[in-house]
Amino acid sequence: MTKKEDQFDGMLLALAQQHEGGVKDLLDTFFSFLARKTDFYTGGGEGAAEQLVMSKFKKHEANALAKAASDKIEKIEQEKRRKERLEKKRKEEQAEEEKINNDSRITELTEEEAVKLQEEIDKRSVKDAAVAGPSSDHNELSKDVEDENVDSKDGNVDDEDEEDEKEKNKLKPNSGNGADMPNYRWTQTLGDLDVSGYSYFPLSL
Template sequence: MAEDDKFDGMFLAMAQQHDGGVIEVIDTFFNFLARKTDFYTGASEIDTEKLIIEKFKKYQKKAFTEHDRKKVEYEEADRKKKERMRKKEEEERKAKAAAAAEPKIKELTDEEAKKLEEKLANNDQKKEVDNKEEKTEDDDEEEDEKDKGKLKPNAGNGADMAKYRWTQSLQEVEVNIPLGLKVKSRDVVVEWSKRKIKAGLKNAPPILEGELYNDVKVEECNWFLDNGTTLVLALEKVNQMEWWSRIITSDPEINTRKVNPEPSKLGDLDGETRGMVEKMMYDQRQKEMGLPTSDEQKKQDVLKKFMAQHPEMDFSKCKFN
């Protein structure tokens, strides 16, 4: 451990017990010097004040140097994040333009259907689409048996936990962790892999630690300090077609059926997936009205054409599925 960091754990632990912040910590420290040492009486008053001012200026200079360095670092991280968002928006704009040129409904081959099932596996996307139709307030009160006891999502489609708050879109998860005091980035520990995460203060138990709900793109994840008092984690999902029900597997789950899908309209999907989902929506509405799906309609049309071409044949005893 570096010499500068040797007592950080003790000082941070002490600081967390002072609701009044830094001023209260300083008051406690000088109170200790007055009661338990000869700091004030062991030298002249002038020498004591000179020593205090000398040390104050020494670390004031270091503090401003570190502040400027972190400001540049944060601005660079923010610039990169905005650039990534700009590229995503450009890709989404192109995807929307391409999708707009495609027919609203298209037939699925067996291969395409299988591909869609694999792409939507282990998520509630289809359930969200199927259940997106009109709901009354009474409907909101009724839950499936398996959803009972789950948390209701917050305004950001995540949850407000005891030690942190998280929100999500289909593409990204953001976690806000209040630290209780103002710290520097060197006082923070953040570690993650494709499926695990650990975050908190140095020399203290982690605030967030465990196995992630699903895989993240490690190279696209980042973190920063908001005003020095809140640790913000931005995690990019690998599967960008599902809602997470929790951040780590040991947390209570939210009810993803009650997630507000506003941040992820159909227009946000790529053209191929959008066409598949729109076909599913059309078929679901047809079933609810007791009407044939697009596949069934196609079969009926083929059969009618065949019957019209062969009026000599008797189809009265034939059964067609």
Template sequence: MSAEEEQFDSVLLALATKHRGGVPDFLHTLASFLRRKTDFYTGANPAEWEKLLLDVFRKESKLALADHEAAQRIKQEKERIEFEARQKEMNESKICDITDEEAAAIIKEEQDKKRPNVPDTTASAGGDSSSREDISKPIEKVEDETEKSELGKLLPNAGNGCTLDKYMWTQTLQEVELKIHFDVISSLKARDIVVNIGKKTLKVGLKGQEPIIDGELCGEVKQEESVWVLQDSKTVIITLEKINKMNWWSRLVTTDPEISTRKINPEPSKLSDLDGETRSMVEKMMFDQRQKEMGLPTSDDRKKQDILEKFKQQHPEMDFSKCKFN
């Protein structure tokens, strides 16, 4: 899709959203404009302008169908690859249905074979004690009175998330990535790990042991688009696809301490990767959110004020001193 095609998208989208009747109403407005403001219908015979319209819509229809078919092929190929990968992992791991107690017994037996002492299976965000230096710290001082409410909240880490004792997470506007490192002596396999991703819940841990995470997520996620992998046989990485892509999460689960979303740096969130329309919408939303928090006018309020001021300048003979505007 060329930049030339997209140059009027924001204008047309704003216009389309004002039509409650959807596409039919939107097309009716365009046709009405051509009737009232141009000689589109009268400047040529009906066969000519009808052919012009059909040619344009048929061309766009072919492009839309081609894009849809390509997207379907990519989706099917992705699903095939993922299915084959799961089948391969199951075959290699020889996964079978066992209880949590049986799984815990198997893990303990394998660990006991390698050394006499039972290994420490507590989890940490970085895998060693030095990572405690990277744990997110609370905000103890603010320079602006409007930020007093942020005192006590944690500063976001470099990935706009939070680093805690047992795990760390980062986020963009589209997704959340969670990383948990297990301090175990022997290598873990997928069958040793419990990962349950719900629409609004998450449970992660080792089978037969107290879960590291078991609670309600800060926001809803797309279960079918959320995945997890076992990295280096000791680290679980979970990617959660957000449903609401306009909000930052202030915590991973509701029992976590809250981070200050006002301190988030949008640069790592890859705003530059968004299309122009979505990026403009997100930047406007973030600006309006900060303005509201500081008790200042939003972008829409400013626009209304500008229109009113221009109207006053164009009509100096009118007295607005006793008028009240909402």
């Protein structure tokens, strides 16, 4: 539609809104206007007015029918695209659901497949053990050494405690390599032993 054709749309729309009978009343007003204010019916000879009205009617009827057909086709295409999108989404959801079901489904292996799987597990276990082995052995060795050191230290402590208990009950020697008793004292050399108390007397060893 060109600018010339639609420049009066606002005015004509306002005019149409004032007719309660719709298009029928609007046409009645329009042809009444042509009859009262123009020579539309008499100026072109007999039948000229009707021929002119029908030609314009056919022209705009064809345009209206073509537009209606185009709108109908477009509506059908839109509905078709909408259904295709829904169908595609449904298939994707169905495929995703089937994938989840397949992943969670327990599959029974054939004997050959089971043997192959076990071999792969064994190889992986050996590989993991080879990687973790040296470190593990080293840790065990270090732990054993630490335990031995602790035991050794504990043993030394126990021996020292035991020696301290024994030393508590022993008399400490005096300057003469003997002992000071309550009633006497004694000293010794390599050859003689001297005892001194209330009385002194030499002892020969």
